[in-house]
Amino acid sequence: xxxxxxxxxxxxxxxxxxxxxxxxxxxxxxxxxxxxxxxxxxxxxxxxxxxxxxxxxxxxxxxxxxxxxxxxxxxxxxxxxxxxxxxxxxxxxxxxxxxxxxxxxxxxxxxxxxxxxxxxxxxxxxxxxxxxxxxxxxxxxxxxxxxxxxxxxxxxxxxxxxxxxxxxxxxxxxxxxxxxxxxxxxxxxxxxxxxxxxxxxxxxxxxxxxxxxxxxxxxxxxxxxxxxxxxxxxxxxxxxxxxxxxxxxxxxxxxxxxxxxxxxxxxxxxxxxxxxxxxx
Ligand code: R5P
Numbered sequence: 073x074x075x076x077x078x079x080x081x082x083x084x085x086x087x088x089x090x091x092x093x094x095x096x097x098x099x100x101x102x103x104x105x106x107x108x109x110x111x112x113x114x115x116x117x118x119x120x121x122x123x124x125x126x127x128x129x130x131x132x133x134x135x136x137x138x139x140x141x142x143x144x145x146x147x148x149x150x151x152x153x154x155x156x157x158x159x160x161x162x163x164x165x166x167x168x169x170x171x172x173x174x175x176x177x178x179x180x181x182x183x184x185x186x187x188x189x190x191x192x193x194x195x196x197x198x199x200x201x202x203x204x205x206x207x208x209x210x211x212x213x214x215x216x217x218x219x220x221x222x223x224x225x226x227x228x229x230x231x232x233x234x235x236x237x238x239x240x241x242x243x244x245x246x247x248x249x250x251x252x253x254x255x256x257x258x259x260x261x262x263x264x265x266x267x268x269x270x271x272x273x274x275x276x277x278x279x280x281x282x283x284x285x286x287x288x289x290x291x292x293x294x295x296x297x298x299x300x301x302x303x304x305x306x307x308x309x310x311x312x313x314x315x316x317x318x319x320x321x322x323x324x325x326x327x328x329x330x331x332x333x334x335x336x337x338x339x340x341x342x343x344x345x346x347x348x349x350x351x352x
Contacts (some may be wrong), residue, residue: 073147073352074111076134078120079335080151085348091116093134101126105133112142117351118181121152123243123311123334128154128173135180148181149347151333152309157281158324159191174203185350187333187343188308193235208330208350210234210343214278214306215243217329217341221274223301229263229291230254233279240278241305251291259314263290281309282330285317292324302326306341309334 075083076091083090092108103126118140122128138146158169170191177184185206190205192198199205218224224246228237230253241248252264275295281290288305295303303325311332314317321328329351332339 073115073117074109075351076116076118076120076138076309078118080119080332080344080347082119082344082351086351088117088351089137092138092231095130101281103130103133105130105137105142107134107137113144115145116146117147117149119149119151119351121150121333121335122150122154124154131329132176132180135177135260139180141327142343144183144306145183147183147185147351148177149350150177150296151187151331151343151347153186153189155288156190164219169326171201171203174200174205178203179305185347187346188236189332190280193319194234206350208346209239210333210341210346211239211278212216212243213331213341213343213346214329215276216246218276218304218306219272221263221276221302221304223274224276225268225270225300226276226278227247227251227268227270227291229277229279229287233250236278236280240276244276251294253287254292259284259286261290263294265294268295268298270295270298271298275300275303277303277305277325281311282321283311284314285312285321286314289317289320289324292321296324304328306330310336310338 073088074091075088094106155169155173187208195209224244226237226241226248228250234250237248254262305328307330330339331341331343
């Protein structure tokens with residue numbers, strides 16, 4: 073297999089040949105891609121996150137070049153794939169972004185793996201509107217990072233993150249709970265008060281994505297009132313679109329970490345091993 077690895081160092085966990093590509097920008101911003109390795113009739117793999125719109129274009133050009141140069145197959149791993157949150161039609165006329173993006177990728181690759189994609193609520197292989205996708209869970213890695221907590225209790229900031237909390241709690245050998253949350257708008261949530269039994273606990277607050285940080289800030293507020301010993305935060309995809317809210321989370325927690333699916337200054341939990349396991 074020839075591996076085209078864009079920023080994950082998966083090769084340190086896998087015996088494979090590293091593929092080489094030349095990627096540059098034209099003066100007007102257009103992207104240029106050239107595959108330098110000999111890939112005709114060879115099995116290839118591509119590992120690349122899509123964090124911003126132009127990453128998507130770059131990925132399409134890479135996949136297109138592999139196809140046009142005769143790759144036998146392409147195993148695609150997109151650790152963070154944006155557009156997966158619009159997974160339903162909420163109002164008539166809306167674009168079902170997750171389906172469109174996955175359909176486009178599936179025209180280049182029959183094997184697509186994502187990490188904790190918001191489209192799915194469980195893990196393994198799924199059919200999503202005719203596209204076969206493998207959803208990989210990285211919450212065990214987050215929990216392993218927090219094995220250092222002395223008296224842990226895992227809290228999910230909404231019901232949707234309950235499975236994540238359960239996974240982390242099983243690794244840490246502790247209880248978990250969730251806070252009932254209602255989303256009002258992209259930047260507003262309301263949390264219903266709940267007694268979380270976190271007195272003197274080292275709370276680990278987990279969510280799949282931290283986007284603006286609104287959900288985590290509100291959850292920290294409620295947990296703090298209940299006198300825990302400490303509050304740590306773990307997420308898979310740390311997007312942190314709002315710097316002020318990110319700083320507030322840092323100020324009001326002992327530690328915050330994410331995996332390196334989405335690069336930031338707290339993306340300390342490495343998922344390269346997980347990716348390698350899914351490429352063999
Ligand atoms: C929502 O269902 C997700 O699991 C996250 O809770 C959400 O994306 C977090 O967004 P924000 O950080 O903007 O509250």
